[in-house]
Amino acid sequence: MNQTQLLQGTLDLLVLRILELGPNHGWGISSRLQQMSQERLKTSQGSLYPALHRLEMRGEVKSEMTASENNRRARVYTITRAGRKRLNKETETWQEFALSMRRILGERG
Amino acid sequence: MIARFKASLRGLLARRRIDAEILDELQDHLEREIEAHRLRGVPLEEARRLAVRDLGGLAQTIESTRDVRATWFDTFWRDLKYGARLLRRSPRFTITALTVLVLGIGSTTAIFSVAYAVLVRPLPYPEADRLMFVAEHQGSGIAWPNFDDWRQRAQSFDGFASSLADAVFVTGGPLPQRLDSRSVTVNFFGVLGATPFRGRLFDQSDARPDAVSTAVVSHTFSMQQFGSASAATGQTVSLNRRSYTVIGVLPPGFRYMTPAHVYLLLEPQVAANYRGMQSRGNRTGLYAVGRLKPRVDVTSARAEMQNLAAALALEYPETNKGTGVYVVPLADRVVRDMAATLTVLAGAVALLLLIACVNLASLLLNRSASRAHEFAVRAAIGGSRWSLIRQLLVEHALLVATGGVLGAVAGAAILSGLIRVAPPDTPRLDEIRLDFVVLSCATLFSCACAFLFGVLPALKASGAGGHETVLRSGRGSTRQNSLLRRSLLIGEVAIATVLLCGSGLMVQTIIRLSRVDPGFEPHNLQTVMFSLAGPAWPDPKKQAFFAEVVERLRGLPGVDNAAITYSLPILGSNWWNWFTIAGRPVPPGATMMDLPSAGMVPVSATYFETLKIPLIKGRSFERTDTPDSQPVAIINASLVKLYFPGEDPIGKQIRLAGSRPTEGYGPWRTIVGIVGDVKQHGIDQDMPQQIFMPVVQQTRTTVFAVARTRGTISSSAIETAIRDLDRSVPVFNDRTVEQVMKEAGSRRRVAAIVLSVFAGAAVLLAAIGLYGIVAQSVSERRQEIGVRMALGAPQDQILRLFLRHGLIVVVIGIGAGIAGAVAAGQSLASLVFGVTVTDPVTLGTVAALLTTVTLLACYIPARSATRLDPVAALRSE
Numbered sequence: 006m007n008q009t010q011l012l013q014g015t016l017d018l019l020v021l022r023i024l025e026l027g028p029n030h031g032w033g034i035s036s037r038l039q040q041m042s043q044e045r046l047k048t049s050q051g052s053l054y055p056a057l058h059r060l061e062m063r064g065e066v067k068s069e070m071t072a073s074e075n076n077r078r079a080r081v082y083t084i085t086r087a088g089r090k091r092l093n094k095e096t097e098t099w100q101e102f103a104l105s106m107r108r109i110l111g112e113r114g
Numbered sequence: 115m116i117a118r119f120k121a122s123l124r125g126l127l128a129r130r131r132i133d134a135e136i137l138d139e140l141q142d143h144l145e146r147e148i149e150a151h152r153l154r155g156v157p158l159e160e161a162r163r164l165a166v167r168d169l170g171g172l173a174q175t176i177e178s179t180r181d182v183r184a185t186w187f188d189t190f191w192r193d194l195k196y197g198a199r200l201l202r203r204s205p206r207f208t209i210t211a212l213t214v215l216v217l218g219i220g221s222t223t224a225i226f227s228v229a230y231a232v233l234v235r236p237l238p239y240p241e242a243d244r245l246m247f248v249a250e251h252q253g254s255g256i257a258w259p260n261f262d263d264w265r266q267r268a269q270s271f272d273g274f275a276s277s278l279a280d281a282v283f284v285t286g287g288p289l290p291q292r293l294d295s296r297s298v299t300v301n302f303f304g305v306l307g308a309t310p311f312r313g314r315l316f317d318q319s320d321a322r323p324d325a326v327s328t329a330v331v332s333h334t335f336s337m338q339q340f341g342s343a344s345a346a347t348g349q350t351v352s353l354n355r356r357s358y359t360v361i362g363v364l365p366p367g368f369r370y371m372t373p374a375h376v377y378l379l380l381e382p383q384v385a386a387n388y389r390g391m392q393s394r395g396n397r398t399g400l401y402a403v404g405r406l407k408p409r410v411d412v413t414s415a416r417a418e419m420q421n422l423a424a425a426l427a428l429e430y431p432e433t434n435k436g437t438g439v440y441v442v443p444l445a446d447r448v449v450r451d452m453a454a455t456l457t458v459l460a461g462a463v464a465l466l467l468l469i470a471c472v473n474l475a476s477l478l479l480n481r482s483a484s485r486a487h488e489f490a491v492r493a494a495i496g497g498s499r500w501s502l503i504r505q506l507l508v509e510h511a512l513l514v515a516t517g518g519v520l521g522a523v524a525g526a527a528i529l530s531g532l533i534r535v536a537p538p539d540t541p542r543l544d545e546i547r548l549d550f551v552v553l554s555c556a557t558l559f560s561c562a563c564a565f566l567f568g569v570l571p572a573l574k575a576s577g578a579g580g581h582e583t584v585l586r587s588g589r590g591s592t593r594q595n596s597l598l599r600r601s602l603l604i605g606e607v608a609i610a611t612v613l614l615c616g617s618g619l620m621v622q623t624i625i626r627l628s629r630v631d632p633g634f635e636p637h638n639l640q641t642v643m644f645s646l647a648g649p650a651w652p653d654p655k656k657q658a659f660f661a662e663v664v665e666r667l668r669g670l671p672g673v674d675n676a677a678i679t680y681s682l683p684i685l686g687s688n689w690w691n692w693f694t695i696a697g698r699p700v701p702p703g704a705t706m707m708d709l710p711s712a713g714m715v716p717v718s719a720t721y722f723e724t725l726k727i728p729l730i731k732g733r734s735f736e737r738t739d740t741p742d743s744q745p746v747a748i749i750n751a752s753l754v755k756l757y758f759p760g761e762d763p764i765g766k767q768i769r770l771a772g773s774r775p776t777e778g779y780g781p782w783r784t785i786v787g788i789v790g791d792v793k794q795h796g797i798d799q800d801m802p803q804q805i806f807m808p809v810v811q812q813t814r815t816t817v818f819a820v821a822r823t824r825g826t827i828s829s830s831a832i833e834t835a836i837r838d839l840d841r842s843v844p845v846f847n848d849r850t851v852e853q854v855m856k857e858a859g860s861r862r863r864v865a866a867i868v869l870s871v872f873a874g875a876a877v878l879l880a881a882i883g884l885y886g887i888v889a890q891s892v893s894e895r896r897q898e899i900g901v902r903m904a905l906g907a908p909q910d911q912i913l914r915l916f917l918r919h920g921l922i923v924v925v926i927g928i929g930a931g932i933a934g935a936v937a938a939g940q941s942l943a944s945l946v947f948g949v950t951v952t953d954p955v956t957l958g959t960v961a962a963l964l965t966t967v968t969l970l971a972c973y974i975p976a977r978s979a980t981r982l983d984p985v986a987a988l989r990s991e
Binding site: 030031032033035036050051052054055058059062070077078079080 | 135136138139140141142143145146147150168169170171174175178179181182183
């Protein structure tokens, strides 16, 4: 399988994208990440949690401790308005960037 | 922004809860992950392993997640707690390091605070750097007419004033009280830029001949005399039996050169020709102060003044030829000879701080060497470099900050001790405060030292060669470190040598000074001054009173003899005059400077007996020397040597000179005796030529009464005895001649004490350092010693092996130190007496002493190496 190391700074964007679809907990985000990229993107789960907490410190997601099934406590993250704003802005930037890259690289093939 | 603030606030308040939540969250993640693996049929054990692996380790993830949450305060607090725990766990290191820091910071702060207050801090006048002190050549007092001419002609100054230190008697109270005063020109306060606290200062109207006599008083005087500062203005005070109107009060703490409580105008005194001030040949204690115009500097002002003085010397050759002018910034004049002492002390204390830092460095190097292992391990298991640096910084900052606080306390204690032993005439003593800037500098210096020697080596250990250190299991110091430590120790020994040489020179100075024969017997001499001023005391009445005082004092129990004198040995000559010798005509065109001169001392007949000054030839003064008998004089041996070499002066006649070389003052006096020389100007000064005359033939107003006592008598007995004769006579300055001598020597004593204490501390620190380095080397090479001993190496060979370490340090250190001491000796030149600053005996003794002490410090641990049990030593790994 052709796995790609996640580019620096893109994890935040992916997490926000997943949370845009609905509130989720850490493991859920991690597995959605793998599904959505068709297992092609390899992220260290270890770096996910610091990223989530960082997003919360920046006010782009908010979280709540909930009692989940089996009497476990889980933290559920929800995207905030600031999060959506950043997602929109950075998605646009990314697409422009990707388009430019394809234009340049595409000329070879 | 607000969300972020809230989050960090929450983080601060609920750190524990957040830790628990992170743990819950991650556990939830792991369980879900394990479940997911299990669903795919992975066995439980394997599923757990994979889950933890993918998370990147539970502990690390908790740590890095928490770090996101952590505010700087959390991190700092954690590092602080950890640092404190580490320091508590190694009390020997902590206590030694703190002692070194407290000693270094405390003493540096105290001494530099003094140096700063006395030498550096600007004088308390506006734009004080523009104020110049002006005197006649070599800093002697100015003749008023010269001052007057300078004031009119000088272009360099915006204002040019003069003043002289004086004393007044506050009369009108139950007992006359003597107060320090200053007589000043009208513009004096204006030139200084002083402003009144209440009322006004002098102006031209006060100097008019018909003006009422006015006075400006100090804040203290106003409080004491009138109860408040505002109550003083408009009041009348009786000074020297004349009444003065107080026109203003100076701000608290106002001071010019010497403290004064009453300021009177100089111009009326000049108009009345008081002290003969109108005479150009009469150089009194008058000194000028000028405020430089903008864009005029010291050099050009000095050049202008020199031209003026040269012009005056041409105009008035009789009095002014060969004289010059002396112009220095006022601040330089204020500190004068105190500068030398303070520079020495500051130098000594800087050296001590340097030693303290070297010791601290050595301690830290040692510690970081023994902790290299810890750092390497932490780095290997993924502790980030930054977190290591942070931890170390916090730890050392904690150490230095504690040292700084304790050092400030120690500094305050040392400072109050210093102020207590300081010479009472130390300029600006009352302005000395513990200086915050100095304290911060000393602390910062220690910080830099801690960083350089504590943090950097540890960083190196945690860096590139880290794994090597782990493998070496961090035993002992690296070779580089020990080279550095050895160089530091050489520096320490060298500094100790410099300090010890300084202290040796000062101790020798004090011993030699105590052995100086002052020419009289200084023990058991009690003295007071009294003054018979005013029209109530015509000369015959004064003379009668002097005789009464002598009789009264001689009658006191415990008093063997008593005398009256105008000048007291050690305290200096109160009267220096030119004179002519009969039969040696003054050549035409001669100036005052060409005449012989001497200290003039009117004394009672009992003076030489009382002070036990030996009569060399002729006779002493007798009761038969009266105002009406033949005028006589007694001269001292120095004067004979200077002006009567190879002659018998007895029977020759001399006469004081007036304001011109050809003008005589008073009668011709016949020399009737020769007495021994005394240390009139201080125990460390040359013996001046002197002419004594009977006080009944040359009356003075303010004199010393001096009594030769048997053992000690009540210090006020003499004062009371004189007061009992006449309640209106002001009696003051009650002290013993020994006290006077002690005060005069206090500057050197302080230097000797401080240098000795510092030298002791430095030697001790150097010895500890040497002991440490040899002991460490012994413990590092235990195995090697074991092998050598097992192979039959004799004990003294092993001893030599380790002594060699110390010996190199000692030899290089002492050599460098002696060279440094010779170079630094110049700063002691003005303080030493009877020895040269390169005195070979002192240098040799210091070298021998230091060699003994330091070799002993090496010998003790080296000897322990020879006592090792070879078997135990071999097993010591």
